[in-house]
């Protein structure tokens with residue numbers, strides 16, 4: 001990380017506590033700009049993950065990526081429940097999953113044009129929206 005971001009310490013805003021300690025507005029105020037990558041990897045309780053997903057959908061940048069760790073992990077059923085609830089509860093217009101690998105589900109803001117590559121060759125470019 002230090003190699004790619006020599007000024008990492010200046011870029012980091014550390015909040016010690018639960019993700020729901022702060023409101024959406026407080027997060028936006030603290031981080032100044034909308035994040036391009038959000039990793040949800042805290043509590044495995046459905047209620048908490050649902051909060052984190054709603055927060056991520058609210059604050060991620062227009063071309064941001066949201067990763068949900070432990071999706072489809074049979075040991076963390078709350079993560080699966082929350083992700084399914086989020087998608088079924090009318091949030092398909094906010095985030096759209098586009099990739100699942102290595103235990104993580106990756107989503108982008110719905111409608112973002114994404115490029116799907118295979119073997120280093122671009123094969124597909126699609127607007128991301130689930131039907």
Ligand SMILES: C[S@@+](CC[C@H](N)C(=O)[O-])C[C@H]1O[C@@H](n2cnc3c(N)ncnc32)[C@H](O)[C@@H]1O
Pocket residue numbers: 017018019020041042043044048
């Ligand atoms: C699965 S671990 C992941 C830790 C970290 N991502 C890593 O790779 O080292 C989950 C961590 O999130 C913390 N945690 C649990 N619930 C949380 C919440 N609601 N908000 C923030 N962190 C939480 C736990 O205390 C634990 O340290």
